[in-house]
Amino acid sequence: xxxxxxxxxxxxxxxxxxxxxxxxxxxxxxxxxxxxxxxxxxxxxxxxxxxxxxxxxxxxxxxxxxxxxxxxxxxxxxxxxxxxxxxxxxxxxxxxxxxxxxxxxxxxxxxxxxxxxxxxxxxxxxxxxxxxxxxxxxxxxxxxxxxxxxxxxxxxxxxxxxxxxxxxxxxxxxxxxxxxxxxxxxxxxxxxxxxxxxxxxxxxxxxxxxxxxxxxxxxxxxxxxxxxxxxxxxxxxxxxxxxxxxxxxxxxxxxxxxxxxxxxxxxxxxxxxxxxxxxxxxxxxxxxxxxxxxxxxxxxxxxxxxxxxxxxxxxxxxxxxxxxxxxxxxxxxxxxxxxxxxxxxxxxxxxxxxxxxxxxxxxxxxxxxxxxxxxxxxxxxxxxxxxxxxxxxxxxxxxxxxxxxxxxxxxxxxxxxxxxxxxxxxxxxxxxxxxxxxxxxxxxxxxxxxxxxxxxxxxxxxxxxxxxxxxxxxxxxxxxxxxxxxxxxxxxxxxxxxxxxxxxxxxxxxxxxxxxxxxxxxxxxxxxxxxxxxxxxxxxxxxxxxxxxxxxxxxxxxxxxxxxxxxxxxxxxxxxxxxxxxxxxxxxxxxxxxxxxxxxxxxxxxxxxxxxxxxxxxxxxxxxxxxxxxxxxxxxxxxxxxxxxxxxxxxxxxxxxxxxxxxxxxxxxxxxxxxxxxxxxxxxxxxxxxxxxxx
Amino acid sequence: xxxxxxxxxxxxxxxxxxxxxxxxxxxxxxxxxxxxxxxxxxxxxxxxxxxxxxxxxxxxxxxxxxxxxxxxxxxxxxxxxxxxxxxxxxxxxxxxxxxxxxxxxxxxxxxxxxxxxxxxxxxxxxxxxxxxxxxxxx
Numbered sequence: 046x047x048x049x050x051x052x053x054x055x056x057x058x059x060x061x062x063x064x065x066x067x068x069x070x071x072x073x074x075x076x077x078x079x080x081x082x083x084x085x086x087x088x089x090x091x092x093x094x095x096x097x098x099x100x101x102x103x104x105x106x107x108x109x110x111x112x113x114x115x116x117x118x119x120x121x122x123x124x125x126x127x128x129x130x131x132x133x134x135x136x137x138x139x140x141x142x143x144x145x146x147x148x149x150x151x152x153x154x155x156x157x158x159x160x161x162x163x164x165x166x167x168x169x170x171x172x173x174x175x176x177x178x179x180x181x182x183x184x185x186x187x188x189x190x191x192x193x194x195x196x197x198x199x200x201x202x203x204x205x206x207x208x209x210x211x212x213x214x215x216x217x218x219x220x221x222x223x224x225x226x227x228x229x230x231x232x233x234x235x236x237x238x239x240x241x242x243x244x245x246x247x248x249x250x251x252x253x254x255x256x257x258x259x260x261x262x263x264x265x266x267x268x269x270x271x272x273x274x275x276x277x278x279x280x281x282x283x284x285x286x287x288x289x290x291x292x293x294x295x296x297x298x299x300x301x302x303x304x305x306x307x308x309x310x311x312x313x314x315x316x317x318x319x320x321x322x323x324x325x326x327x328x329x330x331x332x333x334x335x336x337x338x339x340x341x342x343x344x345x346x347x348x349x350x351x352x353x354x355x356x357x358x359x360x361x362x363x364x365x366x367x368x369x370x371x372x373x374x375x376x377x378x379x380x381x382x383x384x385x386x387x388x389x390x391x392x393x394x395x396x397x398x399x400x401x402x403x404x405x406x407x408x409x410x411x412x413x414x415x416x417x418x419x420x421x422x423x424x425x426x427x428x429x430x431x432x433x434x435x436x437x438x439x440x441x442x443x444x445x446x447x448x449x450x451x452x453x454x455x456x457x458x459x460x461x462x463x464x465x466x467x468x469x470x471x472x473x474x475x476x477x478x479x480x481x482x483x484x485x486x487x488x489x490x491x492x493x494x495x496x497x498x499x500x501x502x503x504x505x506x507x508x509x510x511x512x513x514x515x516x517x518x519x520x521x522x523x524x525x526x527x528x529x530x531x532x533x534x535x536x537x538x539x540x541x542x543x544x545x546x547x548x549x550x551x552x553x554x555x556x557x558x559x560x561x562x563x564x565x566x567x568x569x570x571x572x573x574x575x576x577x578x579x580x581x582x583x584x585x586x587x588x589x590x591x592x593x594x595x596x597x598x599x600x601x602x603x604x605x606x607x608x609x610x611x612x613x614x615x616x617x618x619x620x621x622x623x624x625x626x627x628x629x630x631x632x633x634x635x636x637x638x639x640x641x642x643x644x645x646x647x648x649x650x651x652x653x654x655x656x657x658x659x660x661x662x663x664x665x666x667x668x669x670x671x672x673x674x675x676x677x678x679x680x681x682x683x684x685x686x687x688x689x690x691x692x693x694x695x696x697x698x699x700x701x702x703x704x705x706x707x708x709x710x711x712x713x714x715x716x717x718x719x720x721x722x723x724x725x726x727x728x729x730x731x732x733x734x735x736x737x738x739x740x
Numbered sequence: 741x742x743x744x745x746x747x748x749x750x751x752x753x754x755x756x757x758x759x760x761x762x763x764x765x766x767x768x769x770x771x772x773x774x775x776x777x778x779x780x781x782x783x784x785x786x787x788x789x790x791x792x793x794x795x796x797x798x799x800x801x802x803x804x805x806x807x808x809x810x811x812x813x814x815x816x817x818x819x820x821x822x823x824x825x826x827x828x829x830x831x832x833x834x835x836x837x838x839x840x841x842x843x844x845x846x847x848x849x850x851x852x853x854x855x856x857x858x859x860x861x862x863x864x865x866x867x868x869x870x871x872x873x874x875x876x877x878x
Binding site: 145146147171173174175176178179180181182183186187189190193194197591594596597598599604616617660678680681703704705706707709710711715719722724727728730731732734735736 | 748750752755756757759760762763765766767769770771772773774775776777778779780781782783785786787788790791794795798799800808811812814815816817818821822825849850851852857
């Protein structure tokens with residue numbers, strides 16, 4: 046007992062010292078006293094694991110000084126048990142056998158701290174996610190595994206050290222990648238909260254997919270009418286640095302201090318501001334369009350889904366923000382006619398080159414949106430083969446007043462107004478054939494119902510037929526909208542379309558399906574087919590995703606930190622997600638998530654500083670031979686060789702080190718001490734499992 | 741059942757992908773055999789060949805190292821470095837009289853809970869087929 050008290054004094058004395066000094070790496074001799082707490086988690090754990098047997102076995106593990114169990118360790122009384130036991134039993138380390146450390150490690154670290162220990166003297170044994178829940182029918186096996194998990198955790202806890210998180214300042218600026226409705230909303234919120242925000246868009250103008258839509262469901266608001274005020278706000282907001290026709294080139298750093306390199310692609314046209322920078326006061330593009338009028342090069346217009354021509358110098362649509370022309374250098378022949386037409390404004394520079402711009406931001410939001418699934422892969426529906434089969438996005442442009450036909454829906458084959466139109470829902474979505482996407486694209490049901498309304502409104506006597514599997518009208522006022530359009534005369538047929546045939550002369554289409562409500566095959570002659578095409582992540586977005594260290598889900602969308610409780614965050618601190626890049630969602634959900642992401646991204650900036658987990662590498666100088674192998678291994682260039690006492694040793698720049706341990710995994714001399722994941726700690730874990738031992 | 745030989749398998753897995761994937765298997769209640777014990781590291785780049793050799797000399801019948809997919813490492817390229825080291829070690833295991841199938845490296849992402857269950861099932865099956873480690877019996 047006397048010995049124990051001495052230990053406590055030593056611990057207290059040590060803590061005093063460590064408050065001022067950086068954590069030391071050499072462990073002093075002190076008998077560890079570990080407290081083990083087993084959680085029942087109701088029946089989640091206790092249903093598969095014998096907690097009594099676990100506790101009895103834990104009491105015999107070397108260095109264990111105290112054992113206890115509780116129904117819910119994460120509850121207030123559960124945490125209190127930890128705090129009290131530390132004080133009453135002079136514990137030097139805590140092990141909680143419960144859920145995943147990815148869930149409750151912060152909770153129990155706080156409890157450990159409240160009990161008077163350094164919070165990093167805590168180790169968790171995961172006996173729920175990686176045990177009770179996955180061995181539900183093998184109680185004996187699960188209990189044995191739980192005992193070993195506790196053994197492994199105790200071995201580490203016995204060797205854990207006091208660590209102090211590193212506090213770093215947060216740059217008072219944010220970045221939003223992608224300027225569709227999600228990115229715009231997030232940037233506006235950040236900017237209005239007083240944060241300097243860099244909004245990066247790869248296209249020449251902002252607005253994203255929403256700017257291509259005609260109307261929005263269920264309110265039938267004109268998409269551009271509700272979008273353009275926001276676009277104008279973004280263009281005018283003093284806190285937003287809008288960078289269009291730009292892409293993220295490189296990302297370095299960590300939360301609070303991301304160094305981002307932006308590639309501003311050569312657009313060949315100077316803004317008034319850029320012109321002023323070159324000494325051309327009053328010059329630069331004013332969007333007059335004189336250049337476009339004289340340009341001899343004609344290319345398909347991507348914004349109009351290739352259904353309208355554009356010139357090599359172009360703007361996407363009349364309401365673009367910023368109103369600056371762009372030269373497509375891949376098709377420009379550099380004839381110089383535009384330069385002459387531009388005249389004194391001297392806005393055009395045919396020799397412009399890409400520019401690299403470096404900015405520093407504290408947090409970043411990814412809002413990179415979606416592309417359509419290449420629906421021609423579903424051969425049976427004949428997209429790209431039959432002229433009158435179009436995608437939903439092509440339909441949006443065809444029905445839009447600013448679109449290629451001035452809002453008159455016509456058949457691409459002959460320009461005639463269709464009288465019977467089939468809409469194929471789940472085109473490529475909820476498709477388990479391996480060709481399409483297994484997930485629901487979530488907004489196709491509703492926009493297809495809206496499409497039906499639009500043609501009923503515009504074409505007298507038209508007959509819309511919607512082929513569906515299930516109608517998913519889940520949002521506010523969606524179900525009511527669905528009923529309304531049924532009343533307007535849209536026909537809903539529950540059945541998937543097996544294939545489509547085309548009359549080679551008239552180009553009319555025959556849709557073959559199975560009407561599952563009437564339980565009979567059916568054949569329907571129509572003038573036109575609209576495929577409610579599945580969505581998929583934007584092409585090439587993986588590069589940006591990886592630069593920011595964000596993982597992806599099985600289906601390719603970016604992975605949120607937690608699907609329910611942290612849908613805007615990612616596993617990279619300081620990086621957040623907004624909009625469809627995280628998974629298909631409609632405009633209301635996208636805007637809501639964007640506001641959530643903006644709020645989350647503003648928190649570290651307003652706090653001014655964040656704490657980083659102190660899992661840094663440290664050099665044990667007496668063991669370091671100065672070989673420099675680690676220097677080349679470090680993915681972050683955090684290590685360097687320096688001269689010290691006449692020889693070379695490795696030195697770590699803590700601010701750059703992210704704690705992966707790649708250097709420590711290689712060092713031939715064992716000269717690298719990875720804090721919290723040190724070699725002796727990991728070896729002790731391995732030994733504890735394989736060699737066991739009892740006290 | 742109780743008399744059946746239980747292999748000792750240790751899994752050293754990375755925090756960001758495989759550990760999260762294993763957690764996901766748990767939330768989804770995907771069942772797999774319990775014959776594996778987990779040590780969590782931040783990255784498979786941290787895995788020193790010493791850890792694996794130590795496990796084998798301690799009597800492990802199998803070792804699994806699992807990390808992020810190539811190109812998806814939370815630390816950019818730690819998993820490449822870890823994998824390189826492991827594959828080299830794998831080729832050397834034969835020289836000390838240990839079947840290289842006792843050491844396995846897999847790549848399981850945070851969203852691949854079902855894959856994690858399959859990996860463990862497969863590793864347990866492989867090690868059970870290989871039988872007790874010749875080092876463990878010495």
